[in-house]
Amino acid sequence: MTDGSGVVRIGSQVCIRDIDGDATFRIVEPEYADAMADRVSAHSPLGRALLGSRVGDRVRFRAPGGVLAVTVVDVQHVRTDFGDWATITSRPARSEAYGRVDQARR
Numbered sequence: 001m002t003d004g005s006g007v008v009r010i011g012s013q014v015c016i017r018d019i020d021g022d023a024t025f026r027i028v029e030p031e032y033a034d035a036m037a038d039r040v041s042a043h044s045p046l047g048r049a050l051l052g053s054r055v056g057d058r059v060r061f062r063a064p065g066g067v068l069a070v071t072v073v074d075v076q077h078v079r080t081d082f083g084d085w086a087t088i089t090s091r092p093a094r095s096e097a098y099g100r101v102d103q104a105r106r
Contacts, residue, residue, distance in 0.1 A: 006075050008050045010042050015074040016050075016059075022073060027051065046070075 008014055008027060015024040025038040027050060033041035040047050049061035053072050060069045 006054050008053050008072065008075050009077070010051070011077065013076040013078070014050060014072065016070040017073050018068065018070045024074075 010027055010029060013024065013026050015022055017023075025040045027042050027047050028039045030041040030043045033039050033044070042048065042051060045061045045063060049059045050070075050072065053059050055072050055075055057072045058069055059072065060067055062068075
């Protein structure tokens with residue numbers, strides 16, 4: 001389920017376009033950032049520049065190679081009733097068997 005606000009915020013899945021093509025990732029709190037898992041820190045130059053932007057906005061940010069510009073192509077927000085999405089998806093799921101073994105050792 002998505003909400004229709006279209007504003008980039010922490011937890012948003014964002015698709016951007018630059019001269020190299022499109023990229024899609026999620027904006028997350030710094031402790032959940034992981035480039036290999038397509039999660040960008042909200043405190044990074046790109047993350048800070050994107051927060052508050054909308055589809056169609058052209059956003060500029062300073063990167064090690066100089067000032068870069070990207071265009072926001074799409075913004076999705078997934079709502080859950082389970083709390084912070086990153087907390088849920090960043091931790092490996094415990095199998096029932098593992099849980100029983102773990103409890104037996106205590």
